[in-house]
Amino acid sequence: KVNPEYKFEDGLFSGFDTEKKKYDTASWAYQLNAENKPVIAASLDEPDTVFSIIKKHYSRYTMEVAENISGIPAAKIKEIADTLINNKPGSFLYALGMTQHTTAVQGIRCYAVIQLLLGNIGKAGGSIQALRGEPNVQGSTDMANLIGQLPGYISNPSNAQKTLRDYAVKYGSANHRPMVALLKAWFGENATEANDYGYEWIPKTDPNNMPNFVKMYAKMGEQFKMVFSVGSNSLISIPDCSMVGPAYDKLEMFVDVDIFETETAQFWRRPGADPKKIQTEVIFLPAAFVYEKAGTMTNSSRLIQWKEEALKPLNDCKPDLDIIDEIFKDLQKLYAGSTDPKDAPILKARWNYGHPASALKVLHELNGYNETNGQLLSVLGDYLNAPLGTVSTGCWIYAGVTGKGNLAARRGQKDKTGLALNRDFAYSWPANIRVLYNRASCDEKGQPLDPEHALIWWDAAKGEWTGNDGPDVPDKKKGPDTPEGKMAFRMNPEGVGRLFAATYTSGVPVTAPADGKPAIPTRPAGMLVDGPLPEFYEPTESPTKNILHPKVDKSPMAPVISTKIGSAEEYPYVLTTYGVTEHFCAGGITRNIPYLNEIMPEPFAEISKNLGSKLGIKDGDTVEVSSARGKVTVHALVTDRLQTYKVNGKDTETIGMPWSWGFASLSPGPSTNHLTMASLDPGAGTPEYKVCLVNVRR
Template identity: 25%
Template sequence: MATAIGSGAMSNSLHDLDEADLFLVTGSNTTEAHPIIGMQIWQAVRHKNKKLIVIDPRKIELTKYAAMHLRQRPGTDVAVYNGLARVIIEEGLADLDFIRDRTEGFEEAKEIIMTYTPEVVEKISGIPKEQLIEAARMYGKAERASIYWAMGSTQHINGVHGVHSIVNLAMLTGNIGKPGTGVNPLRGQNNVQGACDMGCLPNQFPGYKPVNVPENVERVEKVWGVKVPTKPGLTLTDMVNSMGTEGGIKGLYIMGENPMMSDPDLNHAKEAFESLEFLVVQDIFLTETAELAHVVFPATSFAEKEGTFTNTERRIQRVRKAVNPPGDAWEDTKIICSLSKEMGYPMEYPSASKVMDELASVTPIYECVSYEYLDKGVAVHWPCNSCSIDRTSCGTLIMGTPVLHEEKFTRGAGKFLAFEFQPPTEWPDDEYPLILTTGRNLWHWHGGSQTRKVSSLNERSPEPYMELNAADAKKMGIKNSEEVKVTSKRGGITLKAVISDRPTPGVVFIPWHYKE
């Protein structure tokens, strides 16, 4: 997204969700993974006559209310988005004025897009051409259409190409830069947006400033008083692959993450983490990863510390301490500052608000963010470069930029980037005939480090399971609730089978919350 429009964040606020005429939800089981947003979309469709298109190989709650449900073969998203774009162009539904005035690269992208006829897309994705055409017309004719997606669209081999193809659809129809429209990635965790904003990325300083640009280096060195790295670091997958190799990573400090549950190949991850000479884990529970650590720092939960969360809509919100931490647990800032002092770099912050003041000084998009406004309940959306406060139609005090790209894109002109469909590295074969998809259910979150310690949630979803279509179950002689072993080329697990019409034939689904 940043390459195409200058920002990788959700372009619109949830305040203007009701102003959309149509929602296109792809790669997101919204009601289970993002239930508040899912409920807003559900209410808009059920009670305000908004239209909904869902692109997902599996039936989800929202498909019950969708005008169209396109069930693509997993991994074929790029072909589907290109096919939708072709129909929009071919039937004269593209916003040519917007394309001319606000974008670049359209003609080059069009050459690729126009090769994806409905017939070609049907052959690749399995979506009937009539459904593809109808969905394209519906999206193209909507006065205000917004697209929502999550990790189902990004966490596979062609995820980057898929996101560019989604952005193409929005720019093609002029559905960006105004309320009720936009490209809206739903973040996978409650403060992952804030963590990225603050520079928890291998190639950027706070505010998404590249580490290899001299003026960015100068800004942070002036405030922090130290020399900072000017070369990008390793990605998460590169870090894991580096462990145990000559010249690779020997020590690691992990905060609030449990890769021994969330890594896609746990056998490989276990071997990598056990090769480390020194592992520190800072967490609120003794997770599977913490069990491998040489040192564990007991940290605090959200209810035991002061600070802010920046949510998926770029909204910065106060977190207030409700109770004192138990036992020897410390707030994250206390742990980090104490450790930093022992290592020769004292950091003293008398309050969380002082941390925010420093962040604002090195993060241009947070320039005017302060506790003065956050403590008043003002809805602050970055970029926030003015202290002007407005009031929404429902009375909410608002500050900053709820809608991005209104007059121009962050990068100037929006850039069309189209890509050819590339099949996944591995397709089903005689030995492994099924496609495995993974995701969340409503009752648990991520690796289950917190939710699986709640008895009421465990009662609703107590154990791992595999959903499979009745046709596949019959073919393999599997009965409902029967224990089965699921294997891939990299490992295997044993769990119960749930026969369901939610997956398509040839596809199974397993939620990832269970260490069993």
């Protein structure tokens, strides 16, 4: 049951501070019993239960209301719902069409809520799959390429947690243990219990000024004097991209690591810039292509796949591992002998990947070591069961990947299960489990709900969980009648699926510790900053008002970086951006491949036949597309793909444009992101590339 003070009114959840534009989440908490555990209601429909709250919250979303909001006919929405209900289990596959909105995280959470209600999580054939669009996006997030977490999805410490114990009290033992193992991996013998395992050496965030990639451009030349960019053509890829070049102009140094000299690598040559007035020192480091380096790639199924170097890099091109390795070794030489505390993280780092650096040695570090005997961890359990501070792992979820040989290099083709689990092909984290939360595929007695497609089960004779997949349970020896054996969602503090993202921390003792120090709990819940339930909000620029709550029609927490915001009167059409088959992302590679340029030589503006007829625009006509932030000139593409939608009783037109072009390469063209808006999802910081307002004319 949820705190009775929880409310949702006029587009706002309880606890919203209109001045700070943030939520106090106290009212989103569960009601707790005497053991500090959530109160369990006698029936689903009791007041304040998660189920009754959800039922009330979404009662407003009738088929007709959904049609009015989206323009999709109510009959089609019902057909989709019936298809999901009558064809279980099913899987949701999503990509940038969902992620590039100011409501991205909550939109994706809708999938989780639906799948939990349908009972599709943890079963063979039931899942939520992110279509990454690039081979190693999952691997990059595992390694914390995003700024919100540390490798293995460990919570990032803030400056409010001065000590490692402060961190443990805030984020629980579930984060404390992997944090210590990570610090041991980074600093080795220099990380000891006496010095908090080097906790003071890692940077801390400011909770009142959380970092964001787009916001960073406003700080260049002030907070940032130098930028080191690897494989990022940000002059093309950032929304409202006219802000990017002037930001780089303010830097003292810009280092670009890439395969080709992209627009970003030569930002001083952009149209309208005067190179004589730009004092930034620019260094270009040529990089190796994906086939020219060894390492791993991890896909959306968490499958870690090892690849070898297929051919040597050309001329002076180097793998990014070699570039980083050589720079860091030189940095350690430059700082040698320094007693300045700020230099300690560089001097104390354990950097032992060989020369040239070995990608396999990096993978060994991610797998982890027993720091007592120097042996690689064999399985995930070696990490989980070791005394604190005696093991290291650079990414705890990868523990076991190389403990018994390089399991990521396996290519076993046999699958005896008939479920396409292929557990002898490469290695999936954690513990080579192929279907996460597979305990949810069993009933209360631990037996498969679908025996024909059984993933795991409790074997009473052996006294352990077993099956076709690795059991995703806290302890294989704890049966279904134990608290551990009942946990279908062990990574959640409640141990069950979270339909309502409540404020809750497990393992909080009923009485305070005898030593008077704050207790270290087990696991805090992952919170969403913009609400415990998904809610619909219009984009920052929209042709219509929000019919559910007109007073709060847009996300109240979405950061808006762009200073120029257009109106529907001046810009009556919706722009959405997308990629094309022939070009990848910002085009830094593909626009330098002649045959791809022959197939798709330039960007275009795709419009419906209805809009073409209305404006007198024919296929191939030159048109100007403009927004409050900029304008571009391209050729029109009049198609049946785009349709006129009836949104809130009004005909609404969408213009589609690919965004992969810029002023450089073998195939230059105007950049669509001169039009888009730097408005961000409040949780993930993803820009709202998919929606802004534009006008179009011949």
